[in-house]
Amino acid sequence: DSEIATVLRVKGLLEFRCQLDSTDEQLVRNVISRTFETLRSQVKSESCVLAVSDSPVIIWPNKDAYATPEEITPSTLCEDMHQWIQADEQESSGKKSSKKKSKKSSMSVINLCLMTEVTKPGPLSAPILTKTVLKSHFVNVTLPLDCVVCTGRSNTIKDACEQLIEALTHQLCEMEKVTLQNMKGMTLLVPEPVHFLLPEPKGLVTVVYPVGVPDSQLVAQRKELHEQFELPDDRPYFRRANAYHFPNEPYKDGYLRNPHLALTHPTLDNGKVYLVQGIYSYHHYMQDRVDDNGWGCAYRSLQTICSWFQQQGYVERPVPTHKEIQQALVDVGDKQASFVGSRQWIGSIEVQAVLGHLLGLTSKILFVSQGAELASKGRELANHFLTEGTPVMIGGGVLAHTILGVAWSETTGQIRYLILDPHYTGAEDLQVITDKGWCGWKGPDFWDQTAYYNLCLPQRPKVI
């Protein structure tokens, strides 16, 4: 059984300051390197302090892990730190589900803040000030340090401190490299760490990217990373949108992510569960101050699909609004201009056309002439979730839904569909959405047995 890892995440701001007396490139580079070396010494010095967030715990990592309060010793286990942390019970972004719904997460995160002791007791001496008049460039940048370290069950505070200091020093080296690489004359770009969660066993990896350089200009770096970590070269892992979202951080936009993770999946005889891969947002009726009750279901399903492509890093464009979707259909010649602003329904074919026109995506269309035949599409849907793993939009019988997965048995043919229902009109309440089945597993009788259904299966572009 894999142990629940405790991840220590230390964040902090370090002031990068240096004086450039010459514009000679090599001299400038030397000064920059020396300044980074100073910061590295600062991190390794006794004035470096780590404060555990939401707790009274403060640790001096370079003083043999001396800590306050005094109950904490260098040999205290990292996982015992949780007792000292006061978790914030009320979350501002939507009501979280009660304890019984919280899934066994494989990672618990302890946040720490990097600080520097500015004063310390020492011999008193009179300060000396000198004034020199000289023209020079002064560089002043705030570096956002952000390191993660995984600790095991038996790791003590002392071990953790060593790992954290090493991680911080290493990150400063990476930042130095990125800063020097992206130097243009006298302009420096701020180096920014981004965390990515790679498939097991690689886990969390941190990459330093220059702020302001778009993903499209970082292809060479991503290629190198893919090689280094032996990742397939046909899907993105290191675009900024792929950044790992830590469990204790709420999403600023307020949409729920992956509500299906709160469900228990069905077990069928000899059956397997095939699910959507990655992260999507739940889009449904009445969101964004748009009253689309009764007509917007396919639009919402399309928005869920767009959110998937955005969060997996394939597109930067934000999720389109109803009007933008309608305008796209007019632009490709599928609808007349009067369509924009109307409450007309759209179907899978329109969804496919919009995904193509706005996001540049290809989609496959499946159809059944009778809902009863959907059960026979088990293998195809299973294969879709295995290879593409994108959410599927299904329209027919006057309703549109999103299929997030199937549970299918190759031997018995039994099938269940994981449905995300865009007809929900309530608030982003995970408890209600899962309890009332707005996101839930449905049987083959969920479909209108005599109606014609079209399905839109979006395909991943083969890029990194």
Next chain:
Amino acid sequence: MSKVTFKITLTSDPRLPYKVLSVPESTPFTAVLKFAAEEFKVPSATSAIITNDGIGINPAQTAGDFICSYGMCF
């Protein structure tokens, strides 16, 4: 003006009748759809054309562009 040729099968009819259509390569695909629908005597507003392996078509493409992405070009 060169022409491109499509074999279009009507899947809503269990007999799977098909027609072979030739259109100038600059024809926008919406026109190909209209033409095919007329030939099959089905309403074009509720019809769509997809490839054999289910890939949907961008209606804004021309027949020539489409053939080069998914069909055989010489």
